[in-house]
Amino acid sequence: MPVEFKYEIVEKIAVLSESSKGWTKELNLISWNDRDPKYDIREWSPDGEKMGKGITLSDEEVAILKSALKDRDI
Numbered sequence: 001m002p003v004e005f006k007y008e009i010v011e012k013i014a015v016l017s018e019s020s021k022g023w024t025k026e027l028n029l030i031s032w033n034d035r036d037p038k039y040d041i042r043e044w045s046p047d048g049e050k051m052g053k054g055i056t057l058s059d060e061e062v063a064i065l066k067s068a069l070k071d072r073d074i
Helices: 061-069
Strands: 005-017 024-032 038-044 053-057
Touching: 038 061, 053 061
Parallel strands: none
Antiparallel strands: 005 024, 024 038, 038 053
């Protein structure tokens, strides 16, 4: 039996890319199972009903990532 979980997209921050099939890789602020929102990067289907595997980051983790990337010549 699949595990049930609940989520709410609190804020859509950015679409990072789009595949040829219309799936978008997005950075969003998401509350999982009524917990405090976390930053989330994952792919979403065109209708927003399906999601791929992703990664969630706390405020502290995003701050470390931001600091690590700011000094890179991207």
